[in-house]
Amino acid sequence: MTHDDFLADQFQAHRPHLKAVAYRMLGSLSEAEDAVQEAWLRLARSDAADIGNLGGWLTTVVGRVCLDMLRSRKSRREESLEERLPDPVVSQADAADPEREVLLADSVGLALLVVLESLSPAERLAFVLHDMFGLPFEEIAPIVDRTPATAKKLASRARLRVRGAAPSPDPDLSSQRRAVDAFLAAARDGDFAALVSVLDPDVVLRADGGLLTGGMKVIRGVAAVAGQLDTFHRMATGSATRPALVNGLAGLVNTIDGRLISVMSFTITDGRIAAIDILSDPERLARLDLTGLEP
Structure with a gap:
């Protein structure tokens, strides 16, 4: 050598x-x-x-x-x-x-x-x-x-x-997953009360759709985030959604006809969702390495 x-x-x-x-x-x-x-x-x-x-x-x-x-x-x-x-x-x-x-x-x-x-x-x-x-x-x-x-x-x-x-995430991944599953069920059912029950009062939603949508949008507070229920419902019912780890935390990957449309990361604190981060920028999604992630 x-x-x-x-x-x-x-x-x-x-x-x-x-x-x-x-x-x-x-x-x-x-x-x-x-x-x-x-x-x-x-x-x-x-x-x-x-x-x-x-x-x-x-x-x-x-x-x-x-x-x-x-x-x-x-x-x-x-x-x-x-x-x-x-x-x-x-x-x-x-x-x-x-x-x-x-x-x-x-x-x-x-x-x-x-x-x-x-x-x-x-x-x-x-x-x-x-x-x-x-x-x-x-x-x-x-x-x-x-x-x-x-x-x-x-x-x-x-x-x-x-x-x-920065909220500190619960260390137990199964606890994180239960909160995300509850969020997904509420979104699919269009259940406002169920959605509110799984959100932290100070929850923050950050959604980045790229330059074509005006960049990152930030929504704060349980009332404002729960007010996005219609958007969550369309996501949950109009795409194939499967669990994933996003930066080591419980998350969701959403696809339509095999095409990645968004990645969602959840920060769970004391059993409730304290932060939701959604990347839906097509250009950046196309560059993600999803090696090993089942279709």
């Missing part, structure tokens, strides 16, 4: 972790791949013999690349992901996928990713690298050109915003 082959093998061993970091930082699967690829190019141009901790070095590089991408995104508001849902990761409800499990460790649901989009680039990096991946602030500080104490403050500020805005 040549040195280059050995280095490539070492990089591949770290790739799932690096993509998980980049996905949390960017909320975009394609951009996460780009960030990981850039890390490989930088590694290939470096003297690997001088790198003592390859995993830590690569994580730092991916963090820097993602920080630059976030800053560039913020400066081009017309391309900001704050106006659309992050990319969902969809897998079969009863099947394990090791690569997706690494990507979605710690239940990084769409609702949490939406909140991360509202953070500043530096806050997001400090929170992701420290709170989600355990990097010490001494290693985070040079990436954001701050002191360790300032990096700690960035993460703390981000943590407060996340806790206040």
